[in-house]
Amino acid sequence: MAGVNKVILLGNLGADPEVKHLEGDKVVANLRLATTESYKDRSGNRVENTEWHDLELWDGQARVAEQYLKKGSQIYVEGKIKSDTWQDDQGNNRKRTKVRVQSFTMLGSRTGGQEDAQGGGQSSPAQNSNTNAGMNTSSTPAYDGNDSDADDLPF
Amino acid sequence: MAGVNKVILLGNLGADPEVKHLEGDKVVANLRLATTESYKDRSGNRVENTEWHDLELWDGQARVAEQYLKKGSQIYVEGKIKSDTWQDDQGNNRKRTKVRVQSFTMLGSRTGGQEDAQGGGQSSPAQNSNTNAGMNTSSTPAYDGNDSDADDLPF
Amino acid sequence: MAGVNKVILLGNLGADPEVKHLEGDKVVANLRLATTESYKDRSGNRVENTEWHDLELWDGQARVAEQYLKKGSQIYVEGKIKSDTWQDDQGNNRKRTKVRVQSFTMLGSRTGGQEDAQGGGQSSPAQNSNTNAGMNTSSTPAYDGNDSDADDLPF
Amino acid sequence: MAGVNKVILLGNLGADPEVKHLEGDKVVANLRLATTESYKDRSGNRVENTEWHDLELWDGQARVAEQYLKKGSQIYVEGKIKSDTWQDDQGNNRKRTKVRVQSFTMLGSRTGGQEDAQGGGQSSPAQNSNTNAGMNTSSTPAYDGNDSDADDLPF
DNA sequence: TTTT
């Protein structure tokens, strides 16, 4: 009965977050995350393999994502697999799988250049560096996922 | 560039493994795994939520699954998310997500009764217990996923 | 700055939990958990290797452990590594490392026999089975670690 | 019997790797890794908490670490907890816990400046950025931990 | 002793 459903991802965003502000103060953000593995094949050639993940974040997490993440951002994510199933117009069973994010940590950005990878707005000089500013949406375990509490935003 | 794509699951099989023996000694097994979380809602009622995962195992792993797993088996799984994308008859982009298993460990079975949850064939009395016989397809990290080596089967 | 410190264990308790009730309603439980890996060495002999872990649980988690866990219990654990450092009588720097548990799930018990591995008290027949009764101290992510709330106990 | 003993860390090195070349081509590297969590306490003050981990890497992994890691490097690590126990001069039981690394991925470096944190030699412009050059010691699961194969070095 |  008891189960475990845990996903750990580390990769880069393929696009800016898509954020929807719903009624009742609810917010949802959808992210496209690429995780790339690279290895040598038999002939010794380096091969790269990229997997694209659909991430879904809610409320506090979504707001942090909206403010600080953008195309190219590198993040570490913990979450769980969550599938939606429905019937399409032809009556076929359809399924779409995404990762429901429970916490994430910003690691840096690949965009390079002088733009601020963390989305601007911080006054702390430390976080204005382009490299690995490091920010965790749930650094203290006691509030993991408790994203309805705006005061829990990590800054 | 470097990425992490890791899935950790613990749950029970919804059906016996579906195994296909392909040419060239290759074997693939598909499993349906349920992970159930349960929690109390606002009204204090216990709610259960089951997620179904499509697992894919190859070669050595698939052979172990074929021999020892069945409907009801409880397993711990490590793997990665892997999606297939294609166009359907109507030209729509389709996507199917599964978990490519890298290693798994048998924990027990929910089938109860006197049947042998481990699929029979073992002579060890210890492993004939219905509960938590415990078997790992890749107990030693050096061979994690090296499932082309039949000698690496864990028994 | 941002970091990840995560431990995932699955094993059996070597002894009953040691529980201390402190002032101010605080409770701490210490567990000894064995994780065993087994593999074949070069000569093809099966080798078993057991690692012993010191687990520390607080408050709600500790209370669940006290009630339901005992020597032999099989559990799945998520937590983090946490070290205490101090100077001993001779002025040497000493360090003791343990795993601070954030959530755990009961998987079953190896005690066999007719005793109720889950500590008794449940009325649900499903949970009275000796096998894998399955109970999670934080099945819903929103309350992971929120162990100060007695109402969050999973039953 | 079957067990799981898994550690996932993401942090920065507190010092350059200490590498010992042993007889028979064996190499061992020891790393000091800091994982920092930060959270707000009740008064709303940001608190930082750093845990220091002793990492041990062998052979192929150790050689990669020696070449490419240094003080300040940010890495993602998978491994397992491993303790040594012994008796000290006074006959007391002593225990030292470390993390035996199974795979790691370089994420970047905090050293800044013009030095190439990844050790130089890459021609890909993407990898010449000082940030998040990304390199994985075992990108393909089939060789996780198979560090006796020098050809498995990821470049 | 890292990092921000």
Next chain:
DNA sequence: TTTT
């Protein structure tokens, strides 16, 4: 000291 667990478990098989």
